[in-house]
Amino acid sequence: MTDVVVVTGAGGMGVAVARRIGGGRTVLLADAFPDTLDRAVAALRAEGYAAKGQVTDVSDGPSVVRLAEAAAAEGRLTAVVHTAGVSAATATVGQIMAVDLLGTAHVIDAFEPVATHGTALVCIASMAGHYATLTGEQETTLATAPTTDLLSLDVVVRAADLEPVMAYILAKRANQVRVEAAALAYNRRGARINTVSPGVISTAMAKAEQQGEAGTHMMASLTACGIGRTGTPGELAEVVAFLTGPGSLYITGTDILIDGGQAAWLRRHRPRA
Template sequence: MKDIIVVIGTGSIGQAIARRVSAGKHVLLADLKQENAEAAAKVLSEAGFEVSTCIVDVSSRTSVQALIQTATQLGQIGGVIHAAGVSPSQASPEVILKVDLYGTAVILEEFGQVIRSGGSCIVISSQSGHRLPALTQDEDRILATTPAEELLQQPMLQPDVIRDSLHAYQISKRGNSLRVMAEAVRWGKRGARVNTISPGIIITPLTKDELTGPRGEGYRNMLKLSPAGRAGTPDEVAALGALLMGPEGTFITGSDFLMDGGVTAAYWFGELAPISVSK
């Protein structure tokens, strides 16, 4: 039976990882917009990959279940690359929580029931989850283990607690890494693995727009004062993704990998530290 790699969110990072791990396999590209999936499919198919496309809305469990049905009709699901999401500059706090937090929980719950033994998943999170101060043990457990359908009802996620879109994004990304850690236990019972990558500023078409947009000066300063002194590339994220999904990463599961060129290090302990943090 054909091994299927499901790519959810067909942007530069999802495509780059898929190119590293999908030789000889069937790639199912799923995106909220059909035109995005088809554009990615053209690139990958011209590079020699066997590709299909599908529409998915990760904030809808029914839509995710339909994606899984499509995938299982093609073969057995051996890999999942979850790279879908919205940014604080794109959406309201409510939409961010629904897509990035709830949507990721649904992806992990649903694919955790069908992933084959030996399969693996990468969730693309963000450096922003590492900027959030420590949560309480109870808050960590809520984000990690609350069933997806009850998650957004939790008091810590209500509008009077979530300050703005950035706060919603940080909570969501912290929640992603915690959820992956918890789900790794359940996925392990199927002989499968799941990990998170938390990239910093990675050069994509959207990033280029943001670097020249209203918040561009802040982003450029962030890169300038980081230890690496530059942005990352999708291929660098893909190199780590290939390690985690491949045979050399079989002892790694439930882990979160921050790769941001040291921006977070500079935020907590360097020149990017806010006054309240540096003191």
Template structure:
């Protein structure tokens, strides 16, 4: 049994693809809010020979995430933490999006910082939506980056009634990781974000079938690659960011969207 540990929060298609890509030879702590998803994901990986420990967690609850971090640390040296858990506008209300995607990510950053040791690399999944939303005020950006987690939703510009809360939450993830990078560096640990584009997962399918489906199809049609990505595309970037080749990278965001943002920008420039 390996004394090296990988933690993956989120047992959906992306989380399982990442687990397969980076966990071989190490113990996996797989965490999710849904006991059913957790059981199914763990069985799939265990049947393929992975050493899996499951942990049910609600990322909106700081104490629950702290318990997860401590459990992982007690199993051995935590080499990598990948936070994929989140909800989209078609799955949840704007308030739930803010609580899960914004506060939940802040809770994960806070909790795993407490157990961080030299060599730990963490990746939080943001979204290309963070690069497409309207500009935020400087005051709101500062708040999203640095406010105490228990005060994170207390800002007059945070609207819990608009679907734009998703883009703001994901932008907040990027800003918060940037602000945390120096503290993590003091522990000789690293933290980065990945902003996926349209990815062919169950969540992505729900988005395609939702009110914004036509807009997503338009974005893909005008993108550089011209099609949706796969969970494995994100897993490949995660593998780079938690591996030794990226030891000089921290506090950065990586847009893995098949050129959607670039395509939309080129349309604006041509107008």
């Protein structure tokens, strides 16, 4: 039986992940934009990967269910890596909630029924999620509320009045806690689920974020924390390969921070006003 890898998002992170873990497997790549998807699939096929594409809008639950069913029909579901998302620099608050918050919940829900022994799901969250200032009750609600209720939760409705950056922080924290809550159901299927929270990874989306004032501060903190550079998609893909491979069989329901020490500097060394 063929091993199947699903990657949502045909951008820099998604293609890097597909290259890293897709060798000798069927790679089912999903993206909301057909042209982007076709280019990525063609590039992977030219490099010898058994790649297929499926247009998928993660903000639409049935679209994600169709992706999960197609993946299960291809063979043994080995890994699912959810990289699809939008940026606070280029998206509205509504788009952030629909794609980054609700879309991740759809992926978690759709792939749990088709997960089998050995399946590993990794959702790309963000370092930003570590800076959410939510109450314990709010986090519990975000973690456990039915997906159909997510956009109507008070904490999410109030996000409409926030700047996109703050909405993004909320959405990414919701990703982290929702994966924590989903670990039990995945464990019962012999599967695993984790989040990876990257800092600044050198992708087209990150470059767009660097153009604004927030990006200036972000780049300055990379210098101040001592790393002095952005991360690469390949470095993120290595962590994903670990979390979807045999060396991490006892790791589930947790978050791995990949940020070059930026969060540590912000917490322990940033000058206080």
